[in-house]
Structures are given as C-alpha cells and as structure tokens.
Amino acid sequence: MLLSSVLQDLNYVKIKGDTNIEINAVAYDSREVIENSIFVAISGFSVDGHTFIQKAIEMGAIAIIVEKDLQIEGNITVLKVKNTRTALARISSNFYHRPTEKLNIVGITGTNGKTSISYFLKSIFEHAERSVGIIGTIGTMINNKVKKNKNTTPESLNLQKIFSEMIKAKTDHCIMEVSSHALNLDRVAYSHFNTAIFTNLSPDHLELHHDMEEYYQAKAKLFELAKKNNIINIDDDYGKRLAQKVQQYDTKLLTYGIENTADIYASEIKYSANGSTYMVHTPRGNIEVKVNLPGVIYVYNSLAAIACAYSNQLPLEVIKEGIQKLEGIKGRFEIVYQKNNYKIVIDFAHTEDALKNAILTLKQHAKGRIIVVFGVYADAGESGTDKRRAMGQVAAKYADFSIVTSDNPKDQDPDLIIQEIIQAIEEESGTDTYDAVVDRKEAIKYAIDISEKDDIILIAGKGHETTQIIGKTEIPFNEAKIVEEVLRNKNRLLEI
Ligand SMILES: CC(=O)N[C@H]1[C@@H](OP(=O)(O)OP(=O)(O)OC[C@H]2O[C@@H](n3ccc(=O)[nH]c3=O)[C@H](O)[C@@H]2O)O[C@H](CO)[C@@H](O)[C@@H]1O[C@H](C)C(=O)N[C@@H](C)C(=O)N[C@H](CCC(=O)O)C(=O)O
Ligand SMILES: Nc1ncnc2c1ncn2[C@@H]1O[C@H](COP(=O)(O)OP(=O)(O)OP(=O)(O)O)[C@@H](O)[C@H]1O
Numbered sequence: 001m002l003l004s005s006v007l008q009d010l011n012y013v014k015i016k017g018d019t020n021i022e023i024n025a026v027a028y029d030s031r032e033v034i035e036n037s038i039f040v041a042i043s044g045f046s047v048d049g050h051t052f053i054q055k056a057i058e059m060g061a062i063a064i065i066v067e068k069d070l071q072i073e074g075n076i077t078v079l080k081v082k083n084t085r086t087a088l089a090r091i092s093s094n095f096y097h098r099p100t101e102k103l104n105i106v107g108i109t110g111t112n113g114k115t116s117i118s119y120f121l122k123s124i125f126e127h128a129e130r131s132v133g134i135i136g137t138i139g140t141m142i143n144n145k146v147k148k149n150k151n152t153t154p155e156s157l158n159l160q161k162i163f164s165e166m167i168k169a170k171t172d173h174c175i176m177e178v179s180s181h182a183l184n185l186d187r188v189a190y191s192h193f194n195t196a197i198f199t200n201l202s203p204d205h206l207e208l209h210h211d212m213e214e215y216y217q218a219k220a221k222l223f224e225l226a227k228k229n230n231i232i233n234i235d236d237d238y239g240k241r242l243a244q245k246v247q248q249y250d251t252k253l254l255t256y257g258i259e260n261t262a263d264i265y266a267s268e269i270k271y272s273a274n275g276s277t278y279m280v281h282t283p284r285g286n287i288e289v290k291v292n293l294p295g296v297i298y299v300y301n302s303l304a305a306i307a308c309a310y311s312n313q314l315p316l317e318v319i320k321e322g323i324q325k326l327e328g329i330k331g332r333f334e335i336v337y338q339k340n341n342y343k344i345v346i347d348f349a350h351t352e353d354a355l356k357n358a359i360l361t362l363k364q365h366a367k368g369r370i371i372v373v374f375g376v377y378a379d380a381g382e383s384g385t386d387k388r389r390a391m392g393q394v395a396a397k398y399a400d401f402s403i404v405t406s407d408n409p410k411d412q413d414p415d416l417i418i419q420e421i422i423q424a425i426e427e428e429s430g431t432d433t434y435d436a437v438v439d440r441k442e443a444i445k446y447a448i449d450i451s452e453k454d455d456i457i458l459i460a461g462k463g464h465e466t467t468q469i470i471g472k473t474e475i476p477f478n479e480a481k482i483v484e485e486v487l488r489n490k491n492r493l494l495e496i
Helices: 049-059 084-095 114-127 156-168 180-184 212-220 237-246 296-311 316-325 352-364 381-398 414-429 440-450 479-489
Strands: 013-016 025-027 037-040 061-066 077-080 104-109 132-136 139-142 145-147 173-177 193-198 226-233 252-257 264-272 275-282 285-291 334-339 342-347 370-374 401-404 434-436 456-460 467-470 473-476
Touching: 025 084, 037 049, 037 084, 049 061, 061 084, 084 156, 104 114, 114 132, 114 173, 114 296, 114 316, 132 156, 139 156, 180 212, 193 237, 193 296, 212 237, 226 237, 226 296, 237 252, 252 296, 264 296, 275 296, 285 296, 285 316, 296 316, 296 352, 334 479, 342 352, 342 479, 352 370, 352 381, 352 456, 370 381, 370 440, 381 401, 381 414, 401 414, 401 440, 414 434, 440 456, 440 479
Parallel strands: 025 037, 037 061, 061 077, 104 173, 104 193, 132 173, 193 226, 226 252, 252 264, 342 456, 370 401, 370 456, 401 434
Antiparallel strands: 013 077, 132 139, 139 145, 264 275, 275 285, 334 342, 467 473
16 A cells, blocks of 8 residues: 555654655554554553664664654655554554444443443344444454454554454444543544443543543543444433533434433333343333343443444344343353352452442342452552552442452552452451452352352452463463362362
8 A cells, every 4th residue: 555545634744755655564563563564653651662663664664653853764754743643543544444434333431331232232233133343351253253352442553453354254333342541542533433332430440540530531532433323321420421511412312321311211120130121211112121131230231232222223122132132241240150049150340330239239139148259450559559448348338258369460469459458348347357368269269168058159350351460470260160160179069
C-alpha cells in the first residue's frame, strides 16, 4: 500500500522524505518491525518508543511517525504528529481499509457486566441466524474460535486487524468490550460503532484514572463515537448522568432499568438459585424472559442485551429465545460442584460492587454459611490500598467467613496485600471471621476442608482465567480443575 494512502485524513507535518513509497506493514513495537514498515513511536508508561527508532530502522522500517523533535539519519521518511497513539489508530484503520465501516459494531463499557452482555447478545443474534464476533476479556472470538488478547480492548493496530479478519470470516456483528483504558489511550479512535452500551460505574482502575470523575469521563467518550443507538442503564447514578448528556446527541437514546422508568424495563421478577424470570417491557410490547444465571445483575445484563437486540429490530420472540438459550458463561457464577445441598461457585467478581452482588445473590437461597475465597489483584499505591480495604469490608459485611488469599499479586508483595485486606476485615467484623492462606490453591483446599453441609463456597476474582501471575511469572491455574482435584483427593465427592 502507498504510504500516502495510509496517511489519508491524518494531520501531520512532514519532517523529511517521500510519502510516495510502498509500505508492507505498520508496527508500534520495534521488535515486530518487518521490511518496509512504518514504525509509530509511542511514549509509553514504562518506556519511550522513540528510543527504539534506530532499532526499528535496522529491522526494516522506512517511515517513522514521531511526536517529539528528533534527528533521524538515513533515507527515511519522518512525519511528526501531535499524538502518536491517535495517529496509530488513523493509520491502522486506513491500512486495513477502514473495516469498521463494514461491520455492525456494538461497544459495551462500564465497570461490570460487559462480558456477560456480550454473551447474551451473541446468543440472541445467533438465534436470529446472524454471524457474531466478540472482542473482550475472554479474547477474540471469530467463528466460535477463541484467541487470547493481551488487552480486553486491544491496541488500535491489533484491533483493526481483528476487524478485517472478521470481515474476511463474513462476520455481521462485532460485539466488543471497550475499556476505559482503551478510550483514554485512543485504541478505538476512528472505529465506527453503531451502538454503545453503558452498564454501571463503581470504583476500579483508579490507578490510571485517579478519581471517579476521570473514570466516568473516560467511559463517556464511547457515546460520542456511536452512530445510531446509545443504550444506558439509568438505575446507575452515573448512567442517569450520562443519559442526560447523551439525549442531546443525534443518536437514538434507549434507557434500561428496573427501579426507574426506562424505555426497556423489567417487572414481576422471580429469583431462584439457578436463574430468574421476568416480564420485559419494550415500546413494541412485553414478553416473559427466562435467564439461566441467578441474581439481579443478570436481570440487568440481559436487559442491556435485549435493548440492543430491540434497537437492531429483532422480534421479541427471537430475543426471548436467544436469552433463554444461553445456559452459562465461563467463570461467571459458574457452579463447579453441586450435590446434596453443597455448592462451590467460581465467579469473576474482582471489584467491591461485584463481590457484594455475588455474595448477596448466593445468600438469598442459602441454608448454611457463605465462605468466600478471594484476594485482590495487584494495584500499586493508594488506589491499591483503597481497593484492598474496600474488598475486605465487603467480604466482612456480607460473607459468613472469608479466606483471604492471593489473586494476581504480580510485582506486589502478596503478604502485604493480604495484610491490608485483613486489617479491613478485622475492623469490620473482628478476628474470628477470616483466615489467611497465601497460596491460592491451598486456600481453596482449606475452604473445602472447613466447609460443612449446606455451606456455599464462593471462589471470587479469577473467573475464566487459567493462569495466576506471581512476580513476572504466569503459572497455570485452573480453579475448576483444582476444585475437582481437591474433592477427588479428599473423597469429598462421596462424603457429602
Ligand atoms: C497501562 C497500559 O495501559 N499500558 C498499555 C501501554 O503500554 P505502555 O505504554 O506501558 O508501553 P511501554 O512498555 O511503555 O512501551 C512504549 C512503546 O514502546 C514500544 N517498545 C517497547 C520495547 C521495545 O523493545 N520496543 C518498542 O518499540 C512498545 O511497543 C510501546 O509502543 O500500551 C500497550 C500497547 O498498546 C498496552 O499493551 C499496555 O497495556 C498493558 C499490557 C496493560 O496491562 N494494560 C491494562 C492496564 C489495560 O489496558 N487494561 C484494560 C482494561 C482491563 C479490564 O477490563 O479490567 C484493557 O483494555 O485491557
Ligand atoms: N451488572 C452487574 N453489576 C454488578 N456486578 C456485575 C454485573 N455483571 C457482572 N457482575 C460481576 O462482575 C464480574 C465480571 O463480570 P463481567 O465479566 O461480565 O464484567 P466485565 O465488565 O466484562 O469485567 P472485566 O472488564 O473486568 O472483564 C462477574 O463475575 C460478576 O461478579
């Protein structure tokens, strides 16, 4: 492709060289540069991509995009832009022939519920015989094959490549989770979203956004990108605020909720241990819906999917059947063992709001104790300490017994993380309501050891993940398999 075509609609200043040259690839990492590439130098959080320009040239880069004033030797085209991350998004979209213009893209943002909504929507669209691709925490799914991604919302170059692969695979709808990081770092700039969905906002990722206002403003950016529909949960305070802002946009606003009068709302909700049924009200009529995941959060998540399918003109009967067809989601309230009133549940709850909801959902139908096994993933500094304290308080308030362990401690000291959590538990509920076991596998074993008939064990935080990151090492860690192994070794499967 000609460099001048790749640069279409990009604001740049030419420092030197020719733009009438043929290029083969785009890279933002010098280690991935191949012959005749453009290298985009990004000033990162840990290192400055501008320091790898020479390396990129040695690897075959013939054009360099910079945001700093630098002297670059040799027969190289050098272009300067204001922000190289934004420029990377423009260039990547051009390089892959603007794939998002040919896809029906639904972007989902908010603290919790994004993955679950993706799966509800996928089930509905597939029931309507549409082909669906997913990009999110679980990875990229094209034709039902999953490939892991480094990020929930990949960098713009990787993202545009995925979109173009979806087009090649004849995907109609791409449902993607849009993280606040992605919105702040322009990973989704120049992507055409038809629909944007807002779930809820509670404290998370404050290491990057500093405070809730900044976090909210990052999420709100998605609603400026959507071309057709904005779908917002107005039972959430931030959602309410966002809906007020968005109603002034040219796009259609569709609200959903349970407590407030929304365009799409649920009534007559009947909760059970295995799921819920409710009446969904839409401007086109009402229909009874059955959701195979328990608790109010899955009423909300299914409502968001219903609102999106509704705004895509799907019939209510198809929507109802699509929701009902989804039997479960990996690591989302996944019952990995259930026998004789004894239950073990794995859930991806890793925020205070999610942990509270998960425990309360279990409590509604529990005869015995709720024993929660959880840790807090690494977050350095003050926001990390706040999160550990908040998670500790929630466990102390709502669970009957906590086993505090490691999540993904990464470079942080796991003992220190645990200390901060248990200090909060002690302050809230005393010293006899928890134990600490640093090794997560041992913590799961311990929970099973101390549990009795009618108890429910909730293993929270890692959900679908199959590894644990300790230091710089990622070790295999599959909780469903660990539970099975522990129960088998203890003959517990027979005892209870
Ligand atoms: C904090 C953060 O968002 N970091 C992202 C950021 O990395 P960075 O700025 O630290 O990169 P860096 O290491 O400083 O490198 C700067 C530049 O030099 C380049 N480089 C580096 C070394 C080299 O030898 N040559 C070279 O060219 C790098 O490729 C990069 O372009 O840019 C990278 C490229 O896009 C991202 O992969 C990386 O995400 C890291 C892995 C990450 O952990 N991000 C998390 C916080 C994140 O984004 N999470 C969200 C939300 C998750 C959720 O739902 O909860 C997500 O969407 O995943
Ligand atoms: N609507 C909701 N409100 C509060 N908590 C929720 C909601 N939906 C899901 N959760 C909780 O959050 C956890 C993660 O859910 P899900 O993966 O759907 O969210 P997510 O937004 O994709 O999260 P992440 O971006 O961290 O992957 C679930 O295991 C559950 O405990």
